[in-house]
Amino acid sequence: MAKKQAWVHSSHPRSPSYLFFSVVALSFLSLIALLIYKMDNFASQTKTIVGHNLEPTPWHIFPRKNFTEESRHTRDYKIIQCSYLTCRYAASDGGAQPSEEKRRGLATPRSPPKCPNFFKFIYRDLEPWFKTRISLDRITQAKEHASFRIVIVQGKLFVDLYYACVQSRLMFTLWGILQLLKKYGGMVPDVDIMFDCMDKPSIDRNRIENGSLPLPLFRYCTTEAHLDIPFPDWSFWGWSEVNIQPWDEQFKGIKRGSQAQTWAKKISRAYWKGNPDVESPIRLDLMQCNDSNLWGTEIIRQNWTEEAKAGYEHxxxxxxCNHRYKIYAEGYAWSVSLKYILSCASLPLLISPQYEDFFSRGLVPKLNYWPVSSTNLCRSIKFAVDWGNANPSQAEAIGKRAQQLMESISMDRVYDYMFHLISQYAKLQDFKPVPPSSAQQVCEESLLCFADERQKELLKKSAVTAVSPTPPCTLIRRPNPKFFTIWAEQKQKIIDNVKEMENRTNAAR
Structure with missing residues (x-):
């Protein structure tokens, strides 16, 4: 009997119990849950170029971006992959780089052209820092006005994010800088830039007069009363939200459209189409001028929501470009529409613009646009239309010169402006730029990783395909500071002369 019991007992040899496997499985699942929690927590603290975990700028409120169409885990994976892993992989997978000689454009006999005359304004924009220079402390203080910070070190782009930018402005702005680094590889200096992607300038020029050192801040526009440093806006590389193509392609299409009819066959009215509901008093006043018989105008309210549904066909x-006269009215601040209006070869009617972007310094009244007064706006537009219809050859010539100005501002010149502005700015910094610990590296692959299909299409269309065979255009030497005062006075004198013509005509009626 004892032997039988022993045999029965020995039929269950000692081995790990089911409890052990359960503990292992539970531990494994707990580890996975912990990793998911950690990843979710990490992703929820990561700020991205498309606006994850970023609040809108407090100085220009707009609806917070909604990312609910993605599941939480999909979003987390995308944030971590695009923000932290993509550029590392891309950097290790890069091909052979061109030689330093080739990068600097010295392997070709072609010499660069001279930069357009308005490039001189780079010196005026940077003039406040010529004596004081720019310290790291001043850069840091500018953060209170900035949406993000750009640091370029050894040809690599790093971005420190503070606030979200409306729509896709940040993505396309960074894309443009990446294309600059590719186009002029090895030439762009190390630099540290605070940038605001919203519309209205904020650095008051009076700070200098009051003895305060100015804060350096880049944005898309400035005014005479501000020190913000204008930089080419995002729409040069495309604008996915309103179906605008990259600049070179868009200009060619507009120019072809402008040639569809001769000047004599174009509609002899002033045309404007846009959105007046952007806190723009000028645009609201303009809506009151919509009377073709009384004022010689055709004013159309743009409904972007309906246009999107219709595929932007209208x-x-x-x-x-079928009208002889195209009206430019500033929006909340400046408007990207200016370059498209100037490209039509119609006579551009500019309503007392307050804001300047980088290329609008090349505008001269009666040479490549007609100044319209915001005072008695409808009458001022009518006077311009009547003058143009009475002087068709002169009006047509002004319109053609406006188009020629925009044709001269190819993407090559846009990149040249970016290069010279950044290079001159970098010379003024008295410290060695270093990316802050919170900054992320951004590369083409990481931008495309975040982009939706429409954005990818535009980004790839606007991509620089090769290192430039020539250096940037040759920057004109720094002019005498009086040059800018004289320039402004001459422009104002022409505008005053037009106003006098207008007043005499109205008085005689």
Whole structure:
């Protein structure tokens, strides 16, 4: 009997119990849950170029971006992959780089052209820092006005994010800088830039007069009363939200559209189409001028929501050059529409612009645009239309010169402006730029990783395909500071002369 019991007992040899496997499985699942929690927590603290975990700028409120169409885990994976892993992989997978000689454009006999005359304004924009220079402390203080910080070190781009930018402005702005680094590889200096992607300038020029050192801040526009440093806006590389193509392609389409009819066959009215509901008093006043018989105008309210539903068929810029006169009215601040209006070869009617972007310094009244007064706006537009219809050859010539100005501002010149502005700015910094610990590296692959299909299409269209065979255009030497005062006085004198002509005509009626 004892032997039988022993045999029965020995039929269950000692081995790990089911409890052990359960503990292991539970531990494994707990580890996975912990990793998911950690990843979710890490992703929820990561700020991205498309606006994850970023609040809108407090100085220009707009609706917070909504990312609910993605599941939480999909979003977390995308944030970590695009923000931290993509550029590392891309950097290790890069091909052979061109030689330093080739990068600097010295392997070709072609010499660069001279930069356009308005490039001189780079010196005026940076003039406040010529004596004081720019310290790291001043850069840091500018953060209170900035949406993000750009640091370029050894040709690599790093971005420190503070606030979200409306729509896709940040993505396309960074894309443009990446294309600059590719186009002029090895030439762009190390630099540290605070940038605000919203519209209205904020650095008051009076700070200098009051003895305060100015804060350096880049944005898309400035005014005479501000020190913000204008930089080419995002729409040069495309604008996915309103179906605008990259600049070179868009300009060619507009120019073709402008040639569809001769000047004599164009509609002899002043045309404007846009959105007046952007806190723009000028645009609201302009809506009151919509009377073709009384004022010689055709004013159309743009509904972007309906246009998006219709596939933007009624908003093609190439189809909006059928009028002899095109009106430019500033929006909340400046408007990207200026370059498209100037490209039509119609006589541009600019309503007392307050804001300047980088290329609008090349505008001269009666040479490549006609100044319209915001006072008695409708009458001022009518006077311009009547003058143009009475002087068709002169009006046509002004319109053609406006188009020629925009044709001269190819993407090559846009990149040249970016290069010279950044280079001159970098010379003024008295410290060695170092990316802050919170900054992320950004590369083409990481931008494309975050981009939706429409954005990818535009980004790839606007990509620089090769290192430039020539250096940037040759920057004109720094002019005498009086040059800018004289320039402004001469422009104002022409505007005053036009106003006098207008007043005499109205008095005689």
């Amino acid at each position: 908003s093609k810029l190439s189809n909006q």
